[in-house]
Amino acid sequence: MRVTQIGVNRCYDEHYIKNFPGETGHYLLLLIKSKTRFKINEEWICADPNTIIIYNLGTPQYFCADSEIFIHDWLTYVPEEEETGLFAQLGIAMDTIYQLHEVTYFTELFKAINTEFLANNECKNQSISAYLHLFFYKLAEYIHRTESGANDYHEQLQRIRAMIYDNPAKRWSVQELSAKISISASYFQSLYKNRFDITPIADVINSRIEYAKYLLTSTDYSISRISKELNYSCDISFIQQFKSMTRITPFQYRVQMLNGGSNPDVSHSSEQNK
Secondary structure, three states: OEEEEEEEEEEEEOOOEEEEOOOOOOEEEEEEOOOEEEEEOOEEEEEOOOEEEEEOOOOOEEEEEOOOEEEEEEEEEEOOHHHOOHHHHHOOOOOOOEEOOOOHHHHHHHHHHHHHHHOOOOOHHHHHHHHHHHHHHHHHHHHHHHHHHHHHOHHHHHHHHHHHHHOOOOOOOHHHHHHOOOOOHHHHHHHHHHHHOOOHHHHHHHHHHHHHHHHHHHOOOOHHHHHHHOOOOOHHHHHHHHHHHHOOOHHHHHHHHHOOOOOOOOOOOHHHHO
């Protein structure tokens, strides 16, 4: 692995924002030591201190300070061709927030990589690659321990998910859900994602859309009434979110189901917003 840039223990104020929407040509490894807000797949996620994330090639990078100070270690790197399958082998997911309880070991690895990066010796690239591999192997160990933790919380997570789907109109927050099993919001998000392969807030949205589908096919409720039943602020918000999840409007979905699942051309119908 070839490191192209690195920063250790960089500090900024509460106004810090990183917004890089395009192709970078390299991977970004972050170890963030302060509260941070991430935007991933159009979803805002609040993370506690001691967070690791690895941004994939081409993934928009948007995160910002969520406290009076922003502190992080970071590096960009390019893997060798034979290393491209390493994360799949280790079970490390890209563009995923990992909440750590202790980061001293990972911080020391960042310092060691930085020392080698600034050095002028024949073996610096090999040393950097070795340290970076060690970093990822140790991260994989942590992830596997977290997955074991998810197994420990299996029944509680199942109950919370059932509660979400039983109450699709409720505006659940991660803080409220995590409090039900007395763990931090960021740790809850990590456990939930590992257990169900979806973030809590994405699952909350999915529960609303699934209930909307049920109402569209089992009642004659108007789009406006269904929007109110699900506690949306306005009909347009409901229609936009439904379409972003299903690629068709609620009205188009209702017509499609009434026609036995076919996909009629209803794009010009004035009934869509009724």
